[in-house]
Amino acid sequence: MYIEQLSLVNYKNLQEVDLQFSANLNCFIGNNGAGKTNLMDAIYYLSFCKSFLNSIDGLNISHGEDFFVVQGKYHRLESEENIYCGLKRNQKKHFKRNKKEYKKLAEHIGLLPLIIITPSDIDLIMGGSDERRKFLDGLIAQYDQVYLDQLLRYNRALLQRNKLLKEFAVNRYFQEESLEVWNDQLVLYAEQIHQKRVEYIQKLQPVFQQYYELISSGKEPIQLQHQSQLYDDDFSSLLKNSIAKDRALQYTSTGIHKDDILFMLGDYPIRKLGSQGQKKTYLVALKLAQFDFIKQMAGMTPILLLDDIFDKLDKNRVEQIVKLVADDHFGQIFITDTNREHLDQIITEVEADYRIFQVSDGKVSETSYEKK
Structure with a gap:
C-alpha cells in the first residue's frame, strides 16, 4: 500500500x-x-x-x-x-x-x-505510565475490535465507580452493594484485557530485541517488562481489599488502568541510565517492531x-x-x-x-x- x-x-x-x-x-x-x-x-x-x-x-x-x-x-x-x-x-x-x-x-x-517515528516518542520512555499504556492499547485495538470494545466498557465502568466514590464522600454515606455492580463489570473486562496485553507484549518482545540488536550491533540487552497488579492477585480480591483506600482517595486505586511497561536496558530502566543515543535506538527498534506486527495483522x-x-x-x-x-x-x-x-x-x-x-x-x- x-x-x-x-x-x-x-x-x-x-x-x-x-x-x-x-x-x-x-x-x-x-x-x-x-x-x-x-x-x-x-x-x-x-x-x-x-x-x-x-x-x-x-x-x-x-x-x-x-x-x-x-x-x-x-x-x-x-x-x-x-x-x-x-x-x-x-x-x-x-x-x-x-x-x-x-x-x-x-x-x-x-x-x-501507518507507523511514525518522531522525536516526541521520547515521551514513551520519559513520560508517565499512561503514555506506555496508550501505545500498547493503540497497537492492539487497531486490529482487535473486541479488545477496543472491552477497553471502552472497562473505562465506562471505571468512570461510574469513581463517580460513586465521590458521591459517597460528598454525601457522607457508604453503600458497598452499589460498588459491587461496577466491580463485577470491571473484573469481567479487566481479566480479558490483561490476558491480551500479556500475549501481545510476549509477541512484540522477540521482534523488538532483533531490531535493537541490528541497530546497536548486538551490544546491549533489552527487555519489555509488563507491570500489573493483576499478577499479584485476582482482580476481584484486589478491589475488595482496596475499598478503604478507594473511599479515602475517592477513586479506584487498583486495576489494569494502573498497568505499566518497564523499558529495561540490561538490569536497569533505560529512562534512568540510558544515553540519548540508546534511548533513541530503543524507540526506533520498538516502532519497527510495531511496524512488523501491524504488517502481519493488516495483511x-x-x-x-x-x-x-x-x-x-x-x-x-x-x-x-x-x-x-x-x-x-x-x-x-x-x-x-x-x-x-x-x-x-x-x-x-x-x-x-x-x-x-x-x-x-x-x-x-x-x-x-x-x-x-
Missing part, C-alpha cells in the same frame, strides 16, 4: 501543496520550522483522522484562514482509495472515503496502516514515516538504520532531515525508486538528485 498523491490547502504553514510521491522512498529536506514535519503530519492525519502534533483540530488551520483541506490518493491492495478531510473553523470536520462520508471516524482506523505493508530520527545517534547506528530502511522488507518510506549527509548515505544504499523534496517556508518543490 502507498500514497501516490497528497494535496493540501491551508494546513498549518502549508498554504497550497500538491505532490506526487514515489511508491518507495520520499525525502523532505529543509531547515527546522520549514514545514517538513507538517507534511508528515498531513499524511498521518489521513490514516488516523487526527494530527499527531495537535489534539485540537482547529489548530491545524493556517493562521488567518477559515478552513483546511487534506486529500490523498492511495493504492491499497487491488483498489484505489481517495481520502478527503475538510474542516471549517468552529465546525465539524468532514472525513470521506471515495466521496462517501464516514458516520463514525473509528470506521476508518486501520484502513491505511499489507504500512507506510513508514521517519521524522528527524538521526539526531543524537552515532555514525554506526545511523548506518544500521539506513541499511534497514534500504531493505525491501519495508514499503513506502518518508524521511525528513536537515542533514544532507544522511540523505546521501540513504540514497547510496537504496536501489529502489525515490523522490526528493525541498521544503522552505511552507513551500515544497521536487528536486533532482544524482547518485555519486
Whole structure:
C-alpha cells in the first residue's frame, strides 16, 4: 500500500501543496520550522483522522484562514482509495472515503496502516505510565475490535465507580452493594484485557530485541517488562481489599488502568541510565517492531514515516538504520532531515525508486538528485 498523491490547502504553514510521491522512498529536506514535519503530519492525519502534533483540530488551520483541506490518493491492495478531510473553523470536520462520508471516524482506523517515528516518542520512555499504556492499547485495538470494545466498557465502568466514590464522600454515606455492580463489570473486562496485553507484549518482545540488536550491533540487552497488579492477585480480591483506600482517595486505586511497561536496558530502566543515543535506538527498534506486527495483522505493508530520527545517534547506528530502511522488507518510506549527509548515505544504499523534496517556508518543490 502507498500514497501516490497528497494535496493540501491551508494546513498549518502549508498554504497550497500538491505532490506526487514515489511508491518507495520520499525525502523532505529543509531547515527546522520549514514545514517538513507538517507534511508528515498531513499524511498521518489521513490514516488516523487526527494530527499527531495537535489534539485540537482547529489548530491545524493556517493562521488567518477559515478552513483546511487534506486529500490523498492511495493504492491499497487491488483498489484505489481517495481520502478527503475538510474542516471549517468552529465546525465539524468532514472525513470521506471515495466521496462517501464516514458516520463514525473509528470506521476508518486501520484502513491505511501507518507507523511514525518522531522525536516526541521520547515521551514513551520519559513520560508517565499512561503514555506506555496508550501505545500498547493503540497497537492492539487497531486490529482487535473486541479488545477496543472491552477497553471502552472497562473505562465506562471505571468512570461510574469513581463517580460513586465521590458521591459517597460528598454525601457522607457508604453503600458497598452499589460498588459491587461496577466491580463485577470491571473484573469481567479487566481479566480479558490483561490476558491480551500479556500475549501481545510476549509477541512484540522477540521482534523488538532483533531490531535493537541490528541497530546497536548486538551490544546491549533489552527487555519489555509488563507491570500489573493483576499478577499479584485476582482482580476481584484486589478491589475488595482496596475499598478503604478507594473511599479515602475517592477513586479506584487498583486495576489494569494502573498497568505499566518497564523499558529495561540490561538490569536497569533505560529512562534512568540510558544515553540519548540508546534511548533513541530503543524507540526506533520498538516502532519497527510495531511496524512488523501491524504488517502481519493488516495483511499489507504500512507506510513508514521517519521524522528527524538521526539526531543524537552515532555514525554506526545511523548506518544500521539506513541499511534497514534500504531493505525491501519495508514499503513506502518518508524521511525528513536537515542533514544532507544522511540523505546521501540513504540514497547510496537504496536501489529502489525515490523522490526528493525541498521544503522552505511552507513551500515544497521536487528536486533532482544524482547518485555519486
